[in-house]
Amino acid sequence: MAQITLIEAVTQALAYEMAHDDSVVVLGEDVGVNGGVFRATQGLQEKFGELRVLDTPLDETTIAGVTVGLAAQGMKPVAEAQFEGFIYPMMEQIACHAARLRNRTRGRITVPAVWRAPWGGGIRAPEHHSEANEHLFTNIPGLRVVMPSSPARAYGLLLAAIRDPDPVMFFEPKRIYRQYKEEVPDDGEALPLDVCFVLRDGTDVTIVTWGAQVKEALEAADELAADGISAEVIDVATLTPLDFDTIAESVQKTGRCVIVHEAPKTAGFGAEIAARIAEECLYDLLAPVERVTGFDTHIPLFRLEMKYLPSTERVVEAAKRTLAAS
Amino acid sequence: MSIAAKFEIEYLQYLDAEGKQVRDDLPAFANDLDHMVELYKLMMSTRVFDAKSVALQRTGKLGTYASCLGHEAAHVGIGSAMKPEDVFAPSYREYGAQLYRGVQPREVYMYWGGDERGNDYQKEPARHDFAWSVPIATQCLHAAGSALAFKIRNEKRVAVCTIGDGGSSKGDFYGAINIAGAQNLPLVAVIVNNQWAISVPRKIQSGAPTLAQKGIAAGLYCIQVDGNDIIAVRKAMGDALDRARNGEGGSVLELVTYRLSDHTTADDARRYRGEQEVKDAWAKEPMKRLRAWLVAKGVWDDAKEEAWKNECDEWMDNEVNAYLETKTQPVTAMFDYTFADVPADLAKQRDLALQLDKKAH
Ligand SMILES: Cc1ncc(C[n+]2csc(CCOP(=O)(O)OP(=O)(O)O)c2C)c(N)n1
Numbered sequence: 015m016a017q018i019t020l021i022e023a024v025t026q027a028l029a030y031e032m033a034h035d036d037s038v039v040v041l042g043e044d045v046g047v048n049g050g051v052f053r054a055t056q057g058l059q060e061k062f063g064e065l066r067v068l069d070t071p072l073d074e075t076t077i078a079g080v081t082v083g084l085a086a087q088g089m090k091p092v093a094e095a096q097f098e099g100f101i102y103p104m105m106e107q108i109a110c111h112a113a114r115l116r117n118r119t120r121g122r123i124t125v126p127a128v129w130r131a132p133w134g135g136g137i138r139a140p141e142h143h144s145e146a147n148e149h150l151f152t153n154i155p156g157l158r159v160v161m162p163s164s165p166a167r168a169y170g171l172l173l174a175a176i177r178d179p180d181p182v183m184f185f186e187p188k189r190i191y192r193q194y195k196e197e198v199p200d201d202g203e204a205l206p207l208d209v210c211f212v213l214r215d216g217t218d219v220t221i222v223t224w225g226a227q228v229k230e231a232l233e234a235a236d237e238l239a240a241d242g243i244s245a246e247v248i249d250v251a252t253l254t255p256l257d258f259d260t261i262a263e264s265v266q267k268t269g270r271c272v273i274v275h276e277a278p279k280t281a282g283f284g285a286e287i288a289a290r291i292a293e294e295c296l297y298d299l300l301a302p303v304e305r306v307t308g309f310d311t312h313i314p315l316f317r318l319e320m321k322y323l324p325s326t327e328r329v330v331e332a333a334k335r336t337l338a339a340s
Numbered sequence: 341m342s343i344a345a346k347f348e349i350e351y352l353q354y355l356d357a358e359g360k361q362v363r364d365d366l367p368a369f370a371n372d373l374d375h376m377v378e379l380y381k382l383m384m385s386t387r388v389f390d391a392k393s394v395a396l397q398r399t400g401k402l403g404t405y406a407s408c409l410g411h412e413a414a415h416v417g418i419g420s421a422m423k424p425e426d427v428f429a430p431s432y433r434e435y436g437a438q439l440y441r442g443v444q445p446r447e448v449y450m451y452w453g454g455d456e457r458g459n460d461y462q463k464e465p466a467r468h469d470f471a472w473s474v475p476i477a478t479q480c481l482h483a484a485g486s487a488l489a490f491k492i493r494n495e496k497r498v499a500v501c502t503i504g505d506g507g508s509s510k511g512d513f514y515g516a517i518n519i520a521g522a523q524n525l526p527l528v529a530v531i532v533n534n535q536w537a538i539s540v541p542r543k544i545q546s547g548a549p550t551l552a553q554k555g556i557a558a559g560l561y562c563i564q565v566d567g568n569d570i571i572a573v574r575k576a577m578g579d580a581l582d583r584a585r586n587g588e589g590g591s592v593l594e595l596v597t598y599r600l601s602d603h604t605t606a607d608d609a610r611r612y613r614g615e616q617e618v619k620d621a622w623a624k625e626p627m628k629r630l631r632a633w634l635v636a637k638g639v640w641d642d643a644k645e646e647a648w649k650n651e652c653d654e655w656m657d658n659e660v661n662a663y664l665e666t667k668t669q670p671v672t673a674m675f676d677y678t679f680a681d682v683p684a685d686l687a688k689q690r691d692l693a694l695q696l697d698k699k700a701h
Contacts, residue, residue, distance in 0.1 A: 039492065068523075070519060071519050071522055073511070073515045075512055076481060076484070076512075078481075079478060079480070079484070079485065079512060080481050080484050080485035080488060081485060082482050082485060083481060083482035083485015083486045083488065083489070083499070084486070084488055084489050086470065086482060086485070086486065087427070087485070087486045089489045089492065091485075106475060107481065110474075110475045110478060111473070111475075111482070115471070116677050117456065118459050118471050119459045120459065120673075121460075121676075122459070122460050122461070122467065123470065155678050158679075179679075180680055208684070255684070256685050257684070259684070
């Protein structure tokens with residue numbers, strides 16, 4: 015079995031589903047001949063034709079709105095926002111229509127669409143190419159916000175997203191698009207949405223994160239282990255609807271929690287998880303909840319970029335602080 | 341100097357304000373006088389429906405309502421030209437078209453009365469139409485996406501969207517007609533130019549002499565139509581739908597009409613619009629001219645008018661009663677249509693809402 019990268023897993027999932035379901039259509043800027051600027055749709059147009067892998071006019075609003083129209087007619091569109099930073103013009107269509115049509119029509123019109131976007135920083139990109147803004151979507155009811163953190167989860171979660179009867183934002187952490195390879199059988203097996211993945215068991219502290227930051231979380235857990243500290247690592251994977259039970263269970267066991275994310279701290283999705291812990295697990299806590307996040311600044315250009323992104327070291331320190339507090 | 345491109349916009353009208361025929365080449369459907377009487381009757385029902393809606397709002401039985409007074413020819417013309425299998429993506433006042441397609445008056449009352457079930461159109465063919473769109477112009481892209489689905493699946497169906505003169509300023513409208521031109525999609529985009537976008541007059545929306553010509557840039561067929569003349573509307577729509585169905589591409593139609601009412605029941609048009617202008621517009625309104633034409637043809641008279649008016653009143657009274665008798669949805673309905681299945685986390689909030697609701701009763 016071939017070892018593949020995260021981006022290749024995305025392509026593999028798209029190709030699998032397009033081959034097995036005629037209603038799946040890929041659309042976006044440069045997704046056709048060029049195979050997408052990151053090559054996520056490489057080779058798909060040759061295989062499935064110019065209508066099922068459609069190069070659209072250069073207009074994000076058009077892409078998003080046409081996606082709603084396709085989905086409302088029973089197609090399963092997978093739209094690509096070329097970069098997360100260009101998703102803002104799509105938000106009106108996503109928030110006002112995709113996320114609401116089921117509710118507005120009492121289930122008559124539904125929007126089984128997926129919006130894929132290369133997400134986050136760390137690739138030395140220009141302005142507006144490094145946004146981490148998943149929290150803008152987690153506050154929209156009726157929308158799933160999904161972020162894979164490995165090739166296998168990219169494959170399984172993307173299949174699940176396409177098959178899901180509701181709209182899904184599928185944010186691909188581009189920093190780890192090609193970071194490593196892993197065996198991903200092309201068996202069409204989806205992974206479950208709406209559940210967190212516990213990537214590592216531990217008893218002293220829970221590290222909760224998603225997307226690219228899973229890498230730092232796992233590295234931190236290794237370093238902590240070397241110091242005799244046992245960290246549990248949770249990949250949230252589906253941010254909304256949130257599987258808080260898995261997080262709560264872990265925090266009840268460890269009594270400590272560090273939340274790690276790349277997005278700015280204020281009103282980031284970490285705030286939601288911290289608030290839920292305060293509401294539901296306060297008396298299990300042995301130490302205050304720690305957040306290790308990006309700063310409340312625009313993500314800087316690449317000379318400072320790595321200073322913005324939460325580092326393994328910051329995660330280790332935060333975890334140690336929670337242990338020192340109790 | 342050589343010329344790279346040149347264009348003209350045709351203006352289509354069959355009946356003038358007095359109901360006199362201004363051209364002899366009537367389309368075939370207009371020679372079917374029974375059909376023309378049907379169209380007139382639906383225009384009348386739409387007007388009665390509209391008056392009831394405004395009255396319901398004034399007595400607190402509806403929320404804000406957007407009236408369609410003066411748009412009857414435009415809207416019924418659009419609806420009557422469409423085939424059942426086509427898809428309609430309206431904005432928020434095209435009741436005449438919707439009624440033609442099977443939306444029931446009680447459903448419209450229900451929507452403006454604060455109940456989402458009003459968008460669950462019980463009757464075909466409206467059941468596969470979009471619910472109205474409040475964010476201006478966004479629905480044009482849903483129609484374009486639907487048209488793309490028809491093209492991909494090789495279905496002989498057409499997607500129709502309607503938009504106001506104000507809405508035609510939005511990029512979404514251009515995005516929709518642009519992709520329709522680029523992909524040769526079966527899209528008919530209809531601008532219902534009623535001269536006003538709330539308080540903003542048509543001339544502030546665009547320096548272009550016609551709004552129809554916006555479609556030229558997208559490579560679509562474009563025409564301006566007297567939107568108060570149902571024969572012209574029905575003919576231009578029919579041609580546009582035929583072209584789209586035959587793979588000859590999309591169209592932009594500008595229907596020139598007038599909003600005789602306030603923008604919505606929350607608006608007071610006297611603040612920005614002169615009395616004389618409205619008076620002049622009433623002289624050109626769509627029902628008077630069709631009635632005059634039908635009377636001249638000997639197929640309509642005062643007695644028929646009276647009888648149909650009574651039937652309409654009765655019909656709408658029934659619909660109003662059906663609406664008023666509709667029970668409020670259970671509190672859980674809020675949760676039940678957020679996702680296909682209620683996610684576990686949301687189910688907890690659903691239980692809470694249920695508890696609170698029980699306590700309140
Ligand atoms: C995106 C957006 N901006 C503003 C509004 C508020 N608004 C509602 S109707 C309207 C005017 C629309 O005018 P027009 O498109 O000419 O249509 P008409 O109501 O005259 O039929 C405005 C500004 C809105 N609904 N959506």
